[in-house]
Amino acid sequence: MANAAPPSALNGRVAVWQLLILLGVCLLAFRRSGETIMRLALNDGESAHLLAAPFLIGLLVLRRRHELKLQLSRGSNWGVAFVLAGLTAHAAAQWPFNFTGYPSWLTMVPIIAGIILTVGGWRVLKLCGPMLLILLLAIPITPRHYAFLIIGPETLTLRAVQVTLDLLPGVFVELAGPELSYFGSQGAGHIALGEPHRGASLFLAYLSITVFVTFASIRAPWQVAAMGFAAAPIALICNYSRLAMWGAVTIYGGAGPLSPYPRIIATTLSLLGAWGLSVLGVLVASKIVKPPQPRPGSRKPRPAEISE
């Protein structure tokens, strides 16, 4: 359905204006959901990566602007179907079903995908995939959904942290439900006290960072696939490191269980760690998975080197 008309500056400007108009109307349609999501992001530190999402998406658009310009077509009629499907799902989530939170917010993603498809065509939509993925990760999962989804990875992480901290001299650490408690020569107390999901929501923040780093340059599909496999372990390692650092600072720093400093220190370092591990992952992927060699006479492919 896409019209493969050659791109021109005028086409680009028209596409940008169409995109802005449709996104504006979309924002108007989802204003109530948007208000609720923003309130959550502002009040819940574990959903705060939503605040960074517009910047990450903007940076990705900036980094891919030449490719976006090159791949721009007059759009596809399928975009209308995406928007219609998204709006239908949004309405159905509220009636007859009563999913007014996360499931109804998720319908924003196919609608925005539909808008991009309508304006720019399939190739532009493919290039915008990482931006949509960051948007998807930024939508805050409501606590009840999250509490269920996270039981497995969170329990695994807490067990690993308990074993690690238990190795520290003079400290005994035990896990009861979602609580890590310690006692020993340093005194007794709780680690990560009062954090609703023990910071497990930061899994999504770590994943957002990995997605951003992976797609900051146009990469070969093999490298993207390799990073896809690495994303979950990176998130698990970072969350484990965060809790372990938090525990060590709480136990030896004498900050007390209610002090914000162990949390701030551990969170900052782990987010930087996620960045570093993602860059390392991309570097390793680019060394291990070589881009396909150009056939004689074909156009030289765009190099997939790392630019971070």
Add this chain to the structure above:
Amino acid sequence: MAKKDLLPLGAFLSPPFVACALMLGGAAAGLQPAVKALVRHYSKQSISLRRPLDEFDAARLASFRVVTGGTAFDVAVSDDVGTDDALRLVVEKKGAATEGRRELDTLLFVTYYNDPRDTIPHTPEVCYRQDGATVNAITPVYLDVDGIDPTGPKRIKARLLDLEQAGLREVLIYVFCSNGRFYDDRLWVRMALGMPGDGYTYFSKIEVLTACPPGESFADAVQRCKLLLREALPILTEHFPANDDLKRP
């Protein structure tokens, strides 16, 4: 502004763009009021139990007898469950190996809700965890239950939790029943509550919990829970509203 800088109006009249703009504009203006009107007009109604859960006839449990005192489980129903229609019953399995051993008691905990817009906030894997239990594993479990379906045993999918609480391993199996159908997932119950069709709606959460003390087999604890559920479900369905009573008036 030079003429070449002007955007052609025709570009904004392309059918897909106009269709998207109209759909989104329509949604911005009318989606919420329309949904509210639909909710108001087509909401399902609440329906009460046929017989209160207090009248649960435990004597009909073929393999269990009720434990009246000195048990590890608290039989008082907490206000947190969000309903007055609830049953907490502690039973012991008949037989020389289990009788009189309070550590092998089994708890039957049933709650009944009939708010059509209920979001089902309580699920054992989340609530027990917040109460201090560590959830080691969550697995599906199947029960063949007699006495529910006139055509023969009904295969029901339930959810098994392998818990650890205060150093003690526990087994919990739970299942939801909504409008006569059984589900092991809260999401499906929410879907069932909203599904068009019936005029009335309800759901119930039925859970059984038993400990697996040191030296006892985990498989035995699972079997104890499964047996209790198999025997309790047919009795409980007699308390729940009949399917014919759920139809629109």
